[in-house]
Amino acid sequence: MARRAFILIEGHSRGNGFRYVQAANRLELHPITLSVDPAQYDYLVTEGIEAIRADTDNLDALIRECSQLRATYDIAGITGFSGNDESVYAMVGKLCRHFDLPGPNSAAIERCHDKFTQRELLAEAGVPIPDYRVAVNATDVESSAAAVGLPVIVKPAVGSGSVGVRLCRNTDELAEHTTYLLGGKHIWRCLPKILVEEFAGGPYYIAHTMGNEVIGIEAADSGPLPHFIFCQSSFPAQLTAQEHERIADVSLSCLRALGLGWGPACIEFRWTKRGPVVIEVNPRLAGTPSPQLVQLAYGVDLISEHVKLAIGEQWDLRRKHSQTAAARFLLPDRDGFLDCIDGGNRAAAVSGISEVKFYVEPKTPIIRKGDYRDWIGHVIAASPNLADTEATLQRAVNLIDLSITRF
Known part of the structure; x- marks a missing residue:
């Protein structure tokens, strides 16, 4: 009998890539990564994971590679990711359909990938969202901001990870960021299209779903404006039963409006004066460390359950226990050379700490991008409880030495 293989399209060194490999191994599957550059994922080398160089933007090329693998393996399932890029996950949906395997709806993924299209569909379904306009040039941006009213959020209509997202509080900031987006500094993978949105202030929440079920809701805090980069998150969010129900109801409305409902998704909200307002629907599993927080808090391993779903097996989303998990991101306070980042072992030894991970090595040049x-x-x-978790985090972070010398 041929060995059962689990195909991963691309990967992720910082976050979920290695955890998918581990989940596949636990389920007695043979993980194989297809990537345009396998060397970018360090865990493939250190763990001896089979990897094949392939053009992952080319459906025909991926079909050929998978067809060749079928001569040796029984392909049990296919999934994939590349950082926060939904385009890879859309390709996964097309591959799964070609090989008659369980997988996401690629058309729905692509609709979500374009945030303007996503906004249009949510608005049509009556889902609460910020006021918005779309722009393709500087004149459009200026008139859109005037129509929405300053301050506004200005961001690429296609993108992720808060890349190119900025709060513009006045006309000078608006002109500066427009020049950045359209003047050649921002890298566009498609024709430039900009969303100009109302600034919805209030606490930030992320609903994690699998299929048509809301697993739980995470709270997140971002650093100083005008950028939106998470500095800490916790799970589950400290919400009343009514607040939780309202966010869960809107989350399910999003899934229906966008044609989702297979596999994982994460939906970002601001709690405003009018209640939960949808900032963004991501038709994929959230990036690290959200899956770890869910597992620590509830005992639900979203990555393993996603792999089970992708190979056609029964998943189990029942909570095994209930506690509070939180993550603190380490952020530079200046640009310069990273002289040292040390104390990881000391921090990891603090009781209650689950993981300490550094993404960069000493002597790395640091240039903040927001x-x-x-x-x-x-x-x-x-x-x-949350108070003890936050105190534990602070004790661990205090043991980490981080030094940056300005350029």
């Missing part, structure tokens, strides 16, 4: 690429590490903790 998005997820600024993270240089994270610390994760768990305990029976």
Whole structure:
């Protein structure tokens, strides 16, 4: 009998990539990664994971590679990711359909990938969202901001990880960021299209779903404006039963409006004066460390359950226990050379700490970009309650030495 293989399209060094490999191994599957550059994922080498160089933007090329693998293996399932890029996950849906395997709806993924299309569909379904306009040039941006009213959020209609997202509080900031987006500094993978949105203030929440079920809701805090980069998150969010129900109801409305409902998704909200307002629907599993927080808090391994779903097996989303987990991101306070980042072992030894991970090595040049690429590490903790968890996080973070010398 041929060995059962689990195909991963691309990967992720910082976050979920290695955890998918581990989940596949636990389920007695042979993980194989297809990537345009396998060397970018360090765990493939260190763990001896089979990897094949392939053009992952080319459906025909991926079909050929998978067809060749079928001569040796029984392909049990296919999934994939590339950082926060939904385009890879849309390709996964097309591959799964071609090989008659369980998988996401690629058309629904692509609709979500374009945030303007996503906004249009949510608005049509009556889902609460910020006021918005779409722009393709500087004149459009200026008139859109005037129509929505300053301050506004200005961001690429296609993108993720808060790349290119900024709060513009006045006309000078608006002109500056428009020049950044359209003047050649921002890298566009498609024709430039900009969303100009109302600034919805209030606490930030992320609903994690699998299929048509809301697993739980995470709370997140971002750093100083005008950027939106998470500095800490906790799970589950400290919500009343009524608040939780309202966010869960809106989350399910989003899934229906966008044609989702297979596999994982994460939906971002602001709690405003009018209640929960949808900031963004991501038709994929959230990036690290959210899956770890869910597992620590509830005992639900979203990655393993996603793999089970992708190979056609029964999943189990029942909570095994209940505690509070939180993560603190390590962020630079200046640009310069990273002289040292040390104390990880000391921090990890603190009771209640689950993980300490550094993303960069000493002597690395640090140039802040105002998005997820600024993270240089994270610390994760768990305990029976939020106050103890946050205190544990702080004790661990205090043991980490971080020094940056300005250029």
